[in-house]
């Protein structure tokens with residue numbers, strides 16, 4: 001059965017606040033469904049502003065105790081949490097696939113990635129070093145210390161239901177902050193399952209809270225998070241439009257903000273690229289999660305000399321990808337998250353066709369129905385088409401032909417976004433040259449595999465503010481205090 005007892009133990013349908021499992025004050029609930037078959041998995045609380053306020057107050061009460069522990073004591077708890085996630089990896093992965101649809105192998109990978117943040121930041125918390133600065137007078141001393149920001153809030157999207165919550169919670173908690181998190185309405189179950197393990201790991205009540213809400217509740221919960229003075233910082237991953245709205249809302253109290261927003265990643269294949277490396281990278285950054293990641297290759301630029309070769313290989317790959325329920329171990333492409341996602345993909349494909357692109361394979365909804373879409377390759381795409389300007393977030397690879405390096409870079413940078421860029425070449429000088437000129441927070445050369453807890457993930461331009469992961473990630477949850485001691 002899809003939900004055996006190991007999964008059932010982690011499947012919760014209440015929110016987790018102040019160490020307790022609770023319904024919404026209103027008593028209302030909304031359904032979480034499996035995108036592969038439309039069936040309801042659970043009904044979780046429709047929380048509103050008052051519920052969010054209560055969770056924020058709980059996080060405020062828990063703060064002094066948690067912040068007052070040694071970093072090493074916090075690290076032991078976070079480390080146990082990571083270990084418990086890995087002990088429950090299979091059950092967490094199944095739950096993730098059930099609510100989000102991605103292939104089970106990808107879910108296992110995501111759970112490991114999610115757990116890695118607790119392990120990594122548990123250690124980084126111990127290294128929140130300050131400074132001693134030579135004084136400006138003989139009778140004073142200057143120290144710089146780092147302190148937890150305080151109570152924080154997080155809002156996360158549905159495409160990585162396990163890793164997005166932990167990528168925010170781990171650095172926050174390691175630094176000594178507490179957190180109230182609102183997971184996406186499509187996928188709250190993975191975040192709630194992580195709370196089950198938080199309890200077992202010994203995370204004290206109020207330190208990590210998860211409030212759930214439907215799409216109608218999200219703006220209300222967001223309003224409370226951005227206007228409640230107890231909250232000192234908001235971390236958001238999601239669309240650029242909502243990120244901008246939250247930034248405006250945070251402006252009133254100048255709340256600190258980290259934003260991981262949309263991308264429009266260019267993927268540039270030069271004539272001298274190794275085509276097998278290119279195909280392997282596209283598995284990772286085009287077909288993974290059925291194209292639903294903010295670092296998915298959104299514009300595939302291919303130089304004229306290698307264009308036909310890449311096209312033919314890509315068509316063969318797309319034809320071979322098995323589409324279906326992610327719990328089937330042979331499946332490589334799951335359903336899209338919801339109907340609106342399929343409609344966006346359809347709009348992009350028809351816009352491209354209307355403007356002269358050709359469908360080499362796919363280009364339609366899949367015969368499995370629901371939100372399944374055929375892996376699709378389009379040729380003759382140009383930079384003016386909708387799919388080149390907006391994130392498609394689906395299994396569509398559109399090929400743009402180019403001739404010169406300058407032309408490729410001009411196209412690549414011609415976007416308000418700047419999260420990830422990829423390029424493929426075997427020329428060392430070009431590796432440096434192109435890497436220098438691409439405007440993005442992440443530049444990958446000859447690989448599509450970039451996500452790791454040890455490196456800084458984040459964007460420039462309208463892709464966001466701040467970094468997650470790595471030694472830089474914990475700084476987002478630390479304030480600097482300058483102490484000047486006189487009369488020495």
Ligand code: ADP
Pocket residue numbers: 155156157158182183184185214215218219220221222223237238239240242243245246
């Ligand atoms: P996506 O396109 O990935 O669904 P969204 O930005 O709409 O991107 O959603 C990301 C997260 O932001 C989700 O948890 C969603 O509920 C939340 N969200 C959406 N609108 C608002 C809002 N006005 N205020 C706060 N959170 C919001």
